[in-house]
Amino acid sequence: MEKQIHIEPVTRIEGHAKITVFLDDAGDVRDAQFHVTELRGFEKFCEGRTLWEMPGLTARICGICPVSHILASAKACDEILAVRVPETAVLLRRLMNLGQMVQSHALSFYYLSAPDFLLGWDADPATRNVVGLVAENPELARKGIRLRAFGQGIIDRLGGKRIHPAWAVPGGVNRSLAAEDRRWILDNLPEAMDTIRTTLDLFRRSFDCEARGMLGEFTSMYMGLVGPDGRWEHYDGLIRIVDQDGSIVVEGHDPSRYFDIIVEASAPWTYLKFPHYEPMGFPDGMYRVGPLGRVNVCESFGTPEADAELEAFRAEASRCSGKVFDYHYTRLLEILASLERIRRLLDDGRILSPRVRAEAGVNQLEGVGIHEAPRGTLIHHYQVDENGLIERANFIVSTGHNNLGMNRAVAEIAKMYIHKGNVTEGMLNRIEGGIRAYDPCLSCSVHAVGQMPIVLHVVDAEGRLLRTVSKE
Amino acid sequence: MDKVRVATVWFSGCAGCHMSLLDIDETLIDLLDRIQFFNSPLTDLKSFPEDGVDVTLIEGAIANEEHLEIARRAREKSGIVIAMGDCAVTGNVPALRNGMSPDRMIEAIYGTEATTNGALPYEVVPRLLDRVRPVHEVIPVDYFLHGCPPPPGLIAKAILALLDGVEPQLSGQDLKFG
Numbered sequence A: 001m002e003k004q005i006h007i008e009p010v011t012r013i014e015g016h017a018k019i020t021v022f023l024d025d026a027g028d029v030r031d032a033q034f035h036v037t038e039l040r041g042f043e044k045f046c047e048g049r050t051l052w053e054m055p056g057l058t059a060r061i062c063g064i065c066p067v068s069h070i071l072a073s074a075k076a077c078d079e080i081l082a083v084r085v086p087e088t089a090v091l092l093r094r095l096m097n098l099g100q101m102v103q104s105h106a107l108s109f110y111y112l113s114a115p116d117f118l119l120g121w122d123a124d125p126a127t128r129n130v131v132g133l134v135a136e137n138p139e140l141a142r143k144g145i146r147l148r149a150f151g152q153g154i155i156d157r158l159g160g161k162r163i164h165p166a167w168a169v170p171g172g173v174n175r176s177l178a179a180e181d182r183r184w185i186l187d188n189l190p191e192a193m194d195t196i197r198t199t200l201d202l203f204r205r206s207f208d209c210e211a212r213g214m215l216g217e218f219t220s221m222y223m224g225l226v227g228p229d230g231r232w233e234h235y236d237g238l239i240r241i242v243d244q245d246g247s248i249v250v251e252g253h254d255p256s257r258y259f260d261i262i263v264e265a266s267a268p269w270t271y272l273k274f275p276h277y278e279p280m281g282f283p284d285g286m287y288r289v290g291p292l293g294r295v296n297v298c299e300s301f302g303t304p305e306a307d308a309e310l311e312a313f314r315a316e317a318s319r320c321s322g323k324v325f326d327y328h329y330t331r332l333l334e335i336l337a338s339l340e341r342i343r344r345l346l347d348d349g350r351i352l353s354p355r356v357r358a359e360a361g362v363n364q365l366e367g368v369g370i371h372e373a374p375r376g377t378l379i380h381h382y383q384v385d386e387n388g389l390i391e392r393a394n395f396i397v398s399t400g401h402n403n404l405g406m407n408r409a410v411a412e413i414a415k416m417y418i419h420k421g422n423v424t425e426g427m428l429n430r431i432e433g434g435i436r437a438y439d440p441c442l443s444c445s446v447h448a449v450g451q452m453p454i455v456l457h458v459v460d461a462e463g464r465l466l467r468t469v470s471k472e
Numbered sequence B: 001m002d003k004v005r006v007a008t009v010w011f012s013g014c015a016g017c018h019m020s021l022l023d024i025d026e027t028l029i030d031l032l033d034r035i036q037f038f039n040s041p042l043t044d045l046k047s048f049p050e051d052g053v054d055v056t057l058i059e060g061a062i063a064n065e066e067h068l069e070i071a072r073r074a075r076e077k078s079g080i081v082i083a084m085g086d087c088a089v090t091g092n093v094p095a096l097r098n099g100m101s102p103d104r105m106i107e108a109i110y111g112t113e114a115t116t117n118g119a120l121p122y123e124v125v126p127r128l129l130d131r132v133r134p135v136h137e138v139i140p141v142d143y144f145l146h147g148c149p150p151p152p153g154l155i156a157k158a159i160l161a162l163l164d165g166v167e168p169q170l171s172g173q174d175l176k177f178g
Helices: A051-059 A068-083 A088-118 A132-134 A136-159 A181-205 A255-260 A291-297 A304-316 A327-348 A403-416 A425-438 B014-022 B027-031 B063-077 B086-090 B093-097 B102-108 B152-163
Strands: A003-007 A019-022 A029-036 A221-226 A236-243 A248-253 A263-269 A270-277 A368-373 A374-385 A391-398 A455-459 A465-470 B003-011 B036-038 B053-059 B060-063 B078-084 B126-131 B144-147
Touching: A003 B014, A019 A403, A019 A425, A019 B086, A029 A403, A051 A068, A068 A368, A068 A374, A088 A136, A088 A181, A088 A327, A088 A368, A088 A425, A132 A136, A136 A181, A136 B027, A181 A263, A181 A327, A221 A291, A221 A368, A221 A374, A221 B060, A236 A255, A236 B063, A255 A368, A255 A374, A270 A403, A270 B027, A291 A327, A291 B027, A304 A327, A327 A425, A374 B027, A391 B036, A403 B060, A455 B078, B003 B014, B003 B063, B003 B152, B014 B036, B014 B053, B014 B152, B027 B036, B027 B152, B053 B063, B053 B152, B060 B063, B063 B078, B063 B126, B078 B152, B086 B093, B086 B144, B093 B126, B102 B126, B144 B152
Parallel strands: A029 A270, B003 B036, B003 B053, B053 B078, B078 B144
Antiparallel strands: A003 A019, A003 A455, A019 A029, A221 A236, A236 A248, A263 A270, A368 A374, A374 A391, A455 A465, B060 B126
């Protein structure tokens, strides 16, 4: 008789989700599903809005990475204006995206996931959170809070607001960087560098290659944008897809033609769609994005410290890591690379130029904006009428690309830990931990968010309640 | 002194108000001497404690059946309910779908025109309400924090006033939407 275990909601993630684990007659795991439980419908209600509103409106898809949507939207609108964005505006957009990479990755690591590894997977659920981390390791907690604040500070200095800054606009940005703000970022960089070095050191000492298999390991393809020579890229670049060994599957694909290779499927039990690589079909066309995806597709970071770290990471694992837990490792590597790049941008003599915006009207009726958000490749695709009103909007968000990967992860982890119907709270937390590793942003992914009580009901095939396990 | 018991929930929104709460940065560490977090997306406590909480901060609008149920539970279990941010206060961006039928929206987003297999999400996931509503349309709300998101200083000011047992005095810029 088949039984189901429900985990709801998944906590310490950004958004509303639950998990169902299916057990067979012997109480072993047959499969698992990750359900995203909210939908807001941005694709539909953006229709009829003006393109000028789109960066501000789509920022509200997500308060954790609003900059991602602001930039993807502005880039799609740049195409519709058919202008060349001034080079300083591009540098500033890059700077803000890197600031966001730092704050978002810091949120994921220190606030949401670190309690699992620093307090323990089986620690008391009442204290297994950032508050518990403050009590247990105040120094690290404070460093993490300050690192996130640094990333948010860059966004604030550029855009005048930490969350939903009205700053990037079609054709560029609406304000240049002030010399004193450049100074502030430079003055605070060393502390941020120190924090990430300390954290990477602690992480490596705590988890060797074998320990990092704790959240499962499986093969898939990986996708991300890369720059010249296959360098790690976050703002421009071309689409690259590699297989589990790092061999090229797709190289140099024009991002504005994303629909040639990526299509979406849907399922009755989740609001989150399943993007996949079209030639291999659904679900075989699974690829993963985000920190692990970007690190697996790139040849190098292009900055010295991050490249030394990348070499150490690859020496220990292989060209591509399939370990879910390595999302955390690669997230830390990306913070380091972002900080090094921030430094490089601030040293560029063009960064303070006041020429930051190209003015134009509607010159093309279609535009695709694509870049790397913290959680992976983000795509905004608009079609407008002659007046610049949106006729069709399509968003493929970072977390969506990982939907197949997250579903696979929960099934793998459930199989690793649940046997003969024996279930503990700690096991369920590990399954949730698999989701946390991907750092999904469900606000983004279905353009939605939420939270609910976690109670696990073990029910039989007729729906009779056999057992209840509460997370409290 | 007993710590003030605080819960936070999020409904239909973008998590930005919770991020703005975290944007008080290190003030959070100081606050922890005076407050204790119960159920929240930031903790692993997934439901309201039986003996309730003193304050619940609600982010987001009421958009599906699950939100409605949790909002009612929040009211029942909380001394003070605060609508945090424009989505909770007015419906804001999520309410832009009002006027559109949820079924038509689902068909347009997941149907065969939009996906390879056209499977429509009607199982397991909570049903969408016909209309997205601000929180005070479904439960009584004690305080409203405006802003998209409310600035961290505003959130801190309201919490600190309540901790001191006084009515938060909000005026001028504090009342600005957006």
